[in-house]
Amino acid sequence: MNKKMLRRSFLKKNLLILASLMIFKLDLYTSYFKLKKLKKKRNFIWHLNIND
Amino acid sequence: MIAKNLDNINLEEFPVVIFGSGPAGLTTALELEKKKIKCLVIEAGEEEYSQNSQQLYEGKIIGDNLSDLSSSRLRQLGGTSGHWGGQSKLMEPYDFNLWPIKAEELNIYANKACNIINIKNIFRKSSLNNYFDQIEFQYSTVRFAEKYKKHIKDSKNIYLVLNTQLSHFEGKNKLVDEAVCIFKNSTKKIKAKYFVLACGGIENSRILLWTREKSKKLVNENLPIGKYWMTHPWILGGIGAINKQKIVKKLNNEFINYEGPLHFASKKQLLDEKKILSAEIYMTAKEDEKLYKEIIRDILCVAPEYGKKISHNLFKKDLKCGNIFMSLEEPSNPNNRVALDLIEKDQFGIPKINLFYNMSKLTVNTAKIFLEEFSSLCRKDDLGRIAIKDNIYNLEGYENLGSFHHLGGTRMGINKFDSVINKDLKVHDINNLYVSGSSNFVTGGYTNPTLTIIQFAIRLAEKISERLQI
Numbered sequence: 354m355n356k357k358m359l360r361r362s363f364l365k366k367n368l369l370i371l372a373s374l375m376i377f378k379l380d381l382y383t384s385y386f387k388l389k390k391l392k393k394k395r396n397f398i399w400h401l402n403i404n405d
Numbered sequence: 406m407i408a409k410n411l412d413n414i415n416l417e418e419f420p421v422v423i424f425g426s427g428p429a430g431l432t433t434a435l436e437l438e439k440k441k442i443k444c445l446v447i448e449a450g451e452e453e454y455s456q457n458s459q460q461l462y463e464g465k466i467i468g469d470n471l472s473d474l475s476s477s478r479l480r481q482l483g484g485t486s487g488h489w490g491g492q493s494k495l496m497e498p499y500d501f502n503l504w505p506i507k508a509e510e511l512n513i514y515a516n517k518a519c520n521i522i523n524i525k526n527i528f529r530k531s532s533l534n535n536y537f538d539q540i541e542f543q544y545s546t547v548r549f550a551e552k553y554k555k556h557i558k559d560s561k562n563i564y565l566v567l568n569t570q571l572s573h574f575e576g577k578n579k580l581v582d583e584a585v586c587i588f589k590n591s592t593k594k595i596k597a598k599y600f601v602l603a604c605g606g607i608e609n610s611r612i613l614l615w616t617r618e619k620s621k622k623l624v625n626e627n628l629p630i631g632k633y634w635m636t637h638p639w640i641l642g643g644i645g646a647i648n649k650q651k652i653v654k655k656l657n658n659e660f661i662n663y664e665g666p667l668h669f670a671s672k673k674q675l676l677d678e679k680k681i682l683s684a685e686i687y688m689t690a691k692e693d694e695k696l697y698k699e700i701i702r703d704i705l706c707v708a709p710e711y712g713k714k715i716s717h718n719l720f721k722k723d724l725k726c727g728n729i730f731m732s733l734e735e736p737s738n739p740n741n742r743v744a745l746d747l748i749e750k751d752q753f754g755i756p757k758i759n760l761f762y763n764m765s766k767l768t769v770n771t772a773k774i775f776l777e778e779f780s781s782l783c784r785k786d787d788l789g790r791i792a793i794k795d796n797i798y799n800l801e802g803y804e805n806l807g808s809f810h811h812l813g814g815t816r817m818g819i820n821k822f823d824s825v826i827n828k829d830l831k832v833h834d835i836n837n838l839y840v841s842g843s844s845n846f847v848t849g850g851y852t853n854p855t856l857t858i859i860q861f862a863i864r865l866a867e868k869i870s871e872r873l874q875i
Contacts, residue, residue: 397644397703397792400780405708405790 407452407558407565410588411595414564419445420873422584422597424571424612427484428855429841429862430603431549431557432521436866438562442873445595446557446565447586449604450481452550461570461751464607464758468741471636471762471808478605478811482567483550485605486855489809491545493519493856494528499673500683500850503737505819505828511860518859522547531659536675536778539652540668540685541661542853569593570753573616574600574838576623581838585619587753599869601839603862606811609844610634610743611758613815613825613832618745625834628825631743633816634760635735635849636808638768642686642731642776642797644700646715647789650723655786666690667725670851671775679778681771682734685851686779688727692720700726704790711790729791730806731775732851735768739823743814764802772797810854814844829868830861841865 408414421437423430426448437444450458462475471477479487495515498508519526524543531539557563569588576582583594602609610631617624624630647667653660670685701719705712718724735741741763745756773793780791797803818824821833826845832838841862843854 396795398795398798399703399707399790399792400777400784401708401711401790402784405711 406560406563407554407567409567411566411569411586411593414445414566416445416593416595419443419564419595420598421445421601421869422447422595422599423601423603424584425449425484425603425605425608425842426482426549426565427603427605427842428486428522428549429484429858430601431483431553432518432859432862433601433603433841433866433869434563434565435521435553435556436863437870438560440866440870441562442870443562444564445597446563447569447571447584447595448482448565448567449570450479451567452482452554454479454481454487462608464760465746466760466762468761468763470805471760472805474607474758474760477807477809478607481550482554482565483548486547486549489855490853491522491547492542492853493522493524493545494540494542494852495860496850496852496857497670497673497683499676500848500852502848504847505817505824511857511864514860514863515856517863518856519543521859522856523552529661531656531661532672533652533655533669534782536672537669537782538672539656539661540670542668545855570755571602571604571612572753572755573612573619574623575620576835577620579834579836581623581835598873599837599839601841601865601869603841606814606843607634607743607758607760609840609842610814611745611755613840614743614745615755623835624832625821627822628833629739629816629823630825631814632739632741633737633813633823633847634741634743634762635737635812635846636762637810637812637849637851637853638731638733638735638764638803638805639807639809640731640733640772640797640803640805641728641794642772643729643791643793644696644703644727645688645729645780645783645789645791646700646704647688647725647783648715648718648723648787649725651786651788655788663722664690669779675775675778679774681774682736682767683849683851684734684771684775685732686729686775687732688725688729692725692727696728697726703792708790725789729776731772733768733772734849734851736765737813737816737848738763738765741813764805766800769797769800769802772803773800810843810849812843812846812849812854815840817845817847830865839865839869
């Protein structure tokens, strides 16, 4: 395997990890944002137990 | 018989004249007919809905927001039953604490009243705890115009005249001599032994106020006509997730209607201990899928452990997620009132109305305490979780989704200084004038008023026929 191939495979692997991380992060970010927005829009105060 | 005007009708032959053909007026007419008593029913509107007729119901609301007055009531044959929702229930016995009549005296007419609107006289109740009951409503699909039009057409004892506006009553020495009516541009005066004013929760006050202006010798100037006006604020109290299966267990399988809407109402103990008014909450039978998902997402965010716990029940019949609506009682406040507009008059020369209305802090507090106590019960017994609308929680007020019930204005009572009519619906100091309808209510409770209006209307027919027999 030459140097070029090695670099390409390294990039591929890392890009995959990066992409999945991004998706994961993006997903988290989106739902967090949506919930925030949702709460802001809806203005309800939940009455919960401490262990809820 | 149904006539389009008063021409060709012998106005001397009716011992009773009823103004208004809604549930109150028609019920009394139908009951009098059973006793072979002839009555003339005068309806200001047409046989069916008309924009021109509705415009005459316009009025100014001064203060807080209410539903538009020209659309929340109908000026036509059958009155507001032409578009009512049909949700019916007897009022709670404790609702009558300040009335001059007790629930038992009225509930002897419950069967008859239920027959009139084609519902069962079954209003089950299941005690959830000391503060709340699960309650049951019946739903009527009766429109009085549809149900009774043919019957009235064929009747020999009920004469119904359309398109005729009552202006005012004239008389002296504690007796109404004549009712002044207007058809197009001509005025006619109708004589009778007994007159029944049943024109609706605002119109009853307007006509009596105008009568006082026109016939000062007839109406006691101290009667609080138009005052103590109320409605049932219909509001969004919050959202929630309720586990029906757990409520079934708590109620020892006395849960009412698993497939239907969920209704919970306050018990007297809650009102007495917390010093609040009566209220009811409900969740509709049909789930809104989008809202359901939003509520679950909210719960997963604010209460992940609880969210996990209920996740196996998602979209199953046992778990109910949705809006929590409320129907609230208001205090009787003399400052909330129907008054005559001093400048604007309608096409008949009768002053239009100004409705002075302000929501009460006690009603907002009632909503908050009810929801807090209910959510606390849900948490403790793990029946579900509730979120309260922030403006209610912070006691800032509420957004009124609709105020279709017009109560008070010709209040029932013993004392002439804080009431207009007595328990038989007779106006104080006028021996032959009765007022029928929700304008007579002393308190509103949380219950829709129509069934109670009909109970009183049946009782009124009995009282009038007793007097006619003497």
